[in-house]
Amino acid sequence: MSTEHKITTQKVNFKVFRFNADEDYLPYYENYDMEVTSEEVVLDILNRIKWDHDGSFSYRRSCRHGICGACAIKVNGRSTLACKESMNDMVALFGKELVIEPLSIKRAVKDMVIDKADFWEKHDAITPYLVAEIDENPTTENLVSPKDAQKLDEADLCIQCGACHYACPVVEINEDFFGPAAFAAAYRFEADVRDNSESRLKDVNEERQGVWDCVKCFECAQVCPKDIDPIGKITKLHQMAFQEGVANNNVAVRHAVGFKKSIVKNGVLDEGGLVLYSEGPAIVKHLPVAFKMFTKGKIVPPWGITKSENLDEIQKLVKSSSTAKF
Amino acid sequence: MSIPIYTYDAVIVGAGLAGCAAARELQNAGKKVAVITKLHPLRSHSGAAQGGINAAFSDEDSVELHEFDTVKGSDYLADQDAVEFMCKNAPETIRWAEKMGAAFSRKPDGKIAQRPFGGQSSPRACFAKDRTGLTLLQTVYEQAYRVGVKFWDEWYAADIIYKDGKVSGVVAFNIRDMQVAIFNAKTVMFATGGYARAYKINSNAHANTGDGLSIVARHGLPLEDMEFVQFHPSGLSGNGVLISEAARGEGGRLYNAKGERFMEKYAPNALELASRDVVARAILNEIREGRGVGPRKDAVYLDVTHLGKDLIMNKLPELRELAMTFLGLDMIKEPILISATAHYSMGGIPVDIDGHARKNNKEFIEGFYAAGECSCVSVHGANRLGANSVLEALLFGRFVGKTMLKDLESIELRKAVQEDAATALKEIEFLLNNNGNESVPALREELQQCMTANAGAFRTKESLQIAVDTVKELRKRFKNVRLRDKSKLFNTELQEALEFGHMLDYSLFIVESAIAREESRGAHYREDFQNRDDENFLKHTMAYMDKDGNISLDYMDVVLGKHELRERNY
Structure with missing residues (x-):
């Protein structure tokens, strides 16, 4: 029964981002050396800076146990939910020199506090509620089988902390892109058997703002403090777009469709054919590169493809597993 | 303006x-x-x-x-x-x-x-x-x-x-x-x-x-x-973060340092699923009688290992995460350390x-x-x-x-009209400009320590009197506060000061109401009055604060009904 549970301490140096948009022309970094115990999380350090050193140090926080999503910041460049990250783990990961910064420096308002308007606008854009007639005086509930309930795949556990949103490289360069948190929210409702929205799945399939602009770097899955796996949800939204027949005829979608067509035709991927299918007449812009690749033997012409020996079997597999409507 | x-x-x-x-x-x-x-x-x-x-x-x-x-x-x-x-x-x-x-x-x-x-x-x-x-x-x-x-x-x-x-x-x-x-x-x-x-x-x-x-x-x-004030039986040792009653609802058991399933003593029928006040006091009693566990001996074990990994992952996944983050303990493999927490x-x-x-x-x-x-x-x-x-x-x-x-x-x-904002403006103005030598975090620490020690799950007339005196003293010192942040931008130091002012006021309501209730009922447990006293105290406290910050007490009848008064056993 007995668990030997010891509390240890170690000395850590914190380099903390400071900025007051009303008063400072440029941000600066303040140094704090602290004895840190094995019981502490990153939020305890933020509290100690504020309470013991400088009352003007500002950050958002509330629940202090990883369920309200207020306190996401960056530690050594990695998005982190301050109240859920133990200091021991941080030191094990990054050593005893830790840099504490807001989630997005260009959006900094004061110290760790950032202007999150873009995050909430994206959240609002995906119809973030169950679209259903609400029975105000129900005598029974909707019957949802445990299997259907599981389809949400933990997307309902997202706490809107923004860790993934401000870690996403596409959000950084494309201001129309909804971002991984909004997609996880979209998936949460699209996967709900009770939802009747006719626009949400289309909205998240539009070019620039939608799932097709995801570059699949997996950063969102890496940093999510609740293991929501936003990239997994983005993939599922891709699949849903085909299943529901709402995928638009654009280059990204044709790329996916072309993949399948190539496999059905040859059992292997015809790369040149795939580009032609995806880009259409725009393929001319790729001709110089294609020519070079061809001369170096990197691609074969469509007539030179060797079909798979088991093409029959592959075609049967594709037929039995595909639900795409395109 | x-x-x-x-x-x-x-x-x-x-x-x-x-x-x-x-x-x-x-x-x-x-x-x-x-x-x-x-x-x-x-x-x-x-x-x-x-x-x-x-x-x-x-x-x-x-x-x-x-x-x-x-x-x-x-x-x-x-x-x-x-x-x-x-x-x-x-x-x-x-x-x-x-x-x-x-x-x-x-x-x-x-x-x-x-x-x-x-x-x-x-x-x-x-x-x-x-x-x-x-x-x-x-x-x-x-x-x-x-x-x-x-x-x-x-x-x-x-x-x-x-x-x-x-x-x-x-x-x-x-x-x-x-x-x-x-x-x-x-x-x-x-x-x-x-x-x-x-x-x-x-x-x-x-x-x-x-x-x-x-x-x-x-x-x-x-x-x-x-x-x-309800003290929940299972807060994580050290910081009080909640471990839901679901852990006991699903079958979790409590053990003291001697390995005894001590709820058998306190609530022989309901055991760990007696009402919260009963379980919380049992835990605190084990600890103060020297049967606590953990590095500070300020906790008891909550054990769910016998429920198995599948059930824990399926029904209690967040709780497991919390114990891992704050205690470094995996409840699938080992018991975790919990104690009562104000909830x-x-x-x-x-x-x-x-x-x-x-x-x-x-x-x-x-x-x-x-x-x-x-x-x-x-x-x-x-x-x-x-x-x-x-x-x-x-x-x-x-x-x-x-x-x-x-x-x-x-x-x-x-x-x-504009004057309706006068009180609020005055309060903000005072906190931003007052040039004393007290800090809000330090005063708040004193208040919270005092409330846990003297107005917690066990109370006496003496302990509550200490709490009353401390709150009044802290109120005086709060008038001598100084904030470092004078900025209008996201001034969370000002916000914490406003919140602390409120905390001082309602804390006085808690302790003044508690000192007057000379009985034990539910979460209010007076060691100097250990029984429920329906004759004198089957009534709601109604407390008022006057302009000088003093509390006066009145009482209001309880609405009774078909569920007749009985002794409460679990």
Whole structure:
């Protein structure tokens, strides 16, 4: 029964981002050396800076146990939910020199506090509620089988902390892109058997703002403090777009469709054919590169493809597993 | 500079379950509603509720049994008409939340799943894994957003406009730039949360500072049953973060340093699932008699290893994460360290079943309402049962919204004037400019330590007197405070100072009400008066604060009903 549970301490140096948009022309970094115990999380350090050193140090926080999503910041460049990250783990990961910064420096308002308007606008854009007639005086509930309930795949556990949103490289360069948190929210409702929205799945399939602009770097899955796996949800939204027949005829979608067509035709991927299918007449812009690749033997012409020996079997597999409507 | 005045039909302070439910009800009926919250609505503390929400709708259960358990759990201090109302409407309320999108765990037949909870005769707590509050908060907020409720997020409500028995608005400021505004309305509702943060070891969110209570009390209006603070049996050792009762509901066991399953001594029938006050005192008693465990010997073991990995991962995944993060212990493999933590406020702003706030035992305040943890209906009496709090917040929040809708037909708008903001402005001005030598974090630490030591799960006249004296002393020292941050931009130091001022005031309500209640009932346990005294104390405390900050006490009858007074055993 007995668990030997010891509390240890170690000395850590914190380099903390400071900025007051009303008063400072440029941000600066303040140094704090602290004895840190094995019981502490990153939020305890933020509290100690504020309470013991400088009352003007500002950050958002509330629940202090990883369920309200207020306190996401960056530690050594990695998005982190301050109240859920133990200091021991941080030191094990990054050593005893830790840099504490807001989630997005260009959006900094004061110290760790950032202007999150873009995050909430994206959240609002995906119809973030169950679209259903609400029975105000129900005598029974909707019957949802445990299997259907599981389809949400933990997307309902997202706490809107923004860790993934401000870690996403596409959000950084494309201001129309909804971002991984909004997609996880979209998936949460699209996967709900009770939802009747006719626009949400289309909205998240539009070019620039939608799932097709995801570059699949997996950063969102890496940093999510609740293991929501936003990239997994983005993939599922891709699949849903085909299943529901709402995928638009654009280059990204044709790329996916072309993949399948190539496999059905040859059992292997015809790369040149795939580009032609995806880009259409725009393929001319790729001709110089294609020519070079061809001369170096990197691609074969469509007539030179060797079909798979088991093409029959592959075609049967594709037929039995595909639900795409395109 | 003139202060903007915004006019609404209804202004609601707090965007947790109660606030969002009321707002949706009003907006859906075409009223103009503003919700003021110092966080983003989705950060509200309702989202931290883990284990479940009660409704008697299984075949083996009945509404009457739910009533009985609630009344017994309350140690007979709950008003039975309010309890009947809540239990009767619980099934519809939960199904309504389900229809709006709440992601409940399901039984194989597709119905909402239920689990056993402490003090309940039947498995009655509907749940969404161990994050029931989160799905409910998300759902109610989402649907309130859907119908067009205007949320003023990151605004701090500093005062109400109260004159001549009538409330006609709220004074608030934008945390981002300290712009003060008056929200003028025919009806105002408080859904501002509870006051357990007055204690050092507590389970509450940083933001859940109970400001609403003393905002009301500073106008000479009463607070009810403030001595009743629930200590939850299972907070993580050291920081009090909650480990839901679901851990015991699913079969978790408690052991002391000698390896004894000590609840056999304290509650031979219900064991770990006796009501919370009983289990919390048992744990604290084991610790103070030297049978505590852990590095500080300030905890007992909570063991769920026998439940197996599948059940833990399926039904208690968040709890496992918490113990790993804060203790480095994996509950699949080993027992974790827990002890009692200040958790829930049974007392609050006195209201009737419809949510009308009381001016005194007989009269009501026009245009003012409260629901959720900041209110005292009273459905919890001296001790709340697990999974009744989210129910209360959601259910009464919604019904108070309906009450406000009805009342709006007859209430006249009293136009706000600039002077209505004077008190709030003066308070902010004082805190920003005062040049003393006391710091808020240091004073708050002293207050919280004192409350845990002297007004906690065990109380005596002497300990409570120490608490009274300490609070009064700290109040004096608070006048000598100095803030370092003079900026208008996101001044969270100012906000913490305002919150601490409120904490001082309502803490005095807690200890003054506790010292006068010379009996033990529910969560209020007096070692110098260990028995319940129905003859003298089967009544609600109604406490008032005068202009000088002194508390005076009055009492109000308990509404009794079909559930007769009995001795309370588990």
